Amino acid sequence: MRVAVLDDYQKAAHRFADWDALQGEVTFLHDHIADTATLTETLRGYDVVVAMRERTPFTEDRFALLPDLRLLVTTGMANASIDLEAATRHGVTVCGTGGSAHATPELTWGLILALVRSIPSEDAGIREGSWQRTIGGDLHGRTLGVVGLGHLGTRVAAIGRAFGMRVLAWSTNLDADTARAAGVEPVSKRELFESSDIVTVHYKLSDRSIGLVGRHELAWMREHAYLVNTSRGPLLDSAALVEALHEGRIAGAGLDVHDVEPLPADHPLRTTPRTILTPHLGYVTEATYEVFYQQAVEDIAAHRAGKPVRLLTP
Numbered sequence: 001m002r003v004a005v006l007d008d009y010q011k012a013a014h015r016f017a018d019w020d021a022l023q024g025e026v027t028f029l030h031d032h033i034a035d036t037a038t039l040t041e042t043l044r045g046y047d048v049v050v051a052m053r054e055r056t057p058f059t060e061d062r063f064a065l066l067p068d069l070r071l072l073v074t075t076g077m078a079n080a081s082i083d084l085e086a087a088t089r090h091g092v093t094v095c096g097t098g099g100s101a102h103a104t105p106e107l108t109w110g111l112i113l114a115l116v117r118s119i120p121s122e123d124a125g126i127r128e129g130s131w132q133r134t135i136g137g138d139l140h141g142r143t144l145g146v147v148g149l150g151h152l153g154t155r156v157a158a159i160g161r162a163f164g165m166r167v168l169a170w171s172t173n174l175d176a177d178t179a180r181a182a183g184v185e186p187v188s189k190r191e192l193f194e195s196s197d198i199v200t201v202h203y204k205l206s207d208r209s210i211g212l213v214g215r216h217e218l219a220w221m222r223e224h225a226y227l228v229n230t231s232r233g234p235l236l237d238s239a240a241l242v243e244a245l246h247e248g249r250i251a252g253a254g255l256d257v258h259d260v261e262p263l264p265a266d267h268p269l270r271t272t273p274r275t276i277l278t279p280h281l282g283y284v285t286e287a288t289y290e291v292f293y294q295q296a297v298e299d300i301a302a303h304r305a306g307k308p309v310r311l312l313t314p
Contacts, residue, residue: 001022006050036062073299137197145193146200193220198225201227
């Protein structure tokens with residue numbers, strides 16, 4: 001058995017699970033492989049591939065070029081970049097893993113606090129010899145708008161309430177009673193964007209949700225409001241956001257996810273003012289990696305025994 005572990009950027013996957021227990025050849029690939037030809041050539045001869053989140057798409061064309069592949073394990077129990085129907089057609093079993101319910105909400109609040117209190121710029125300033133260049137904003141008494149009140153959005157909302165914030169929520173199928181039970185006010189999409197001092201996005205990516213936050217939504221926001229996205233990059237129209245930030249139509253944005261990852265060196269966001277950018281760190285914690293990689297090993301062992309677990313099906 002030959003196993004390839006993709007996108008191990010930090011060269012850390014080997015220490016979070018007992019890969020030796022598989023008694024096979026395990027290769028850790030540390031650099032992202034973007035183009036199909038190089039990827040399929042690299043993975044030739046591997047019957048098992050472990051993919052990290054949506055970093056590497058697996059499409060009809062790629063499955064067709066990987067005839068040896070029999071098991072694809074993705075970290076997490078959903079991966080929009082895997083064509084599950086194509087996997088079935090090519091005889092590839094797809095399995096997932098558990099994850100962490102707290103890591104991304106914690107990072108979300110890290111970005112919110114960094115924006116509101118200008119932490120990165122003040123850190124840079126003190127290293128340059130300056131002192132107290134900005135006047136921070138407050139959270140207590142302000143309004144937090146949560147776009148998507150699922151497991152992660154609900155955790156973010158609870159922390160907002162602990163800060164003494166009024167919390168609003170919207171999603172296409174939001175249950176009003178569920179929102180109120182969580183101490184959150186259900187509102188329309190427009191009211192959320194118009195009324196919130198901070199808008200944070202926690203929404204599942206699908207064909208219907210691409211561009212969920214676009215020019216109209218950004219135009220509804222207040223000039224002093226901040227936008228945070230720790231969900232998926234394509235939910236946000238990045239071109240519209242870059243324009244809004246350059247024109248000063250919103251106060252700033254904290255982005256952990258991007259429409260192309262890794263973020264290209266020439267991407268406009270890299271030079272856009274009033275932004276805090278992180279490289280998709282929401283799930284990148286010790287506890288999460290333990291779950292990801294230990295359960296990936298379990299998935300591989302179970303598949304080899306003919307009893308696959310955590311199956312993902314179309």
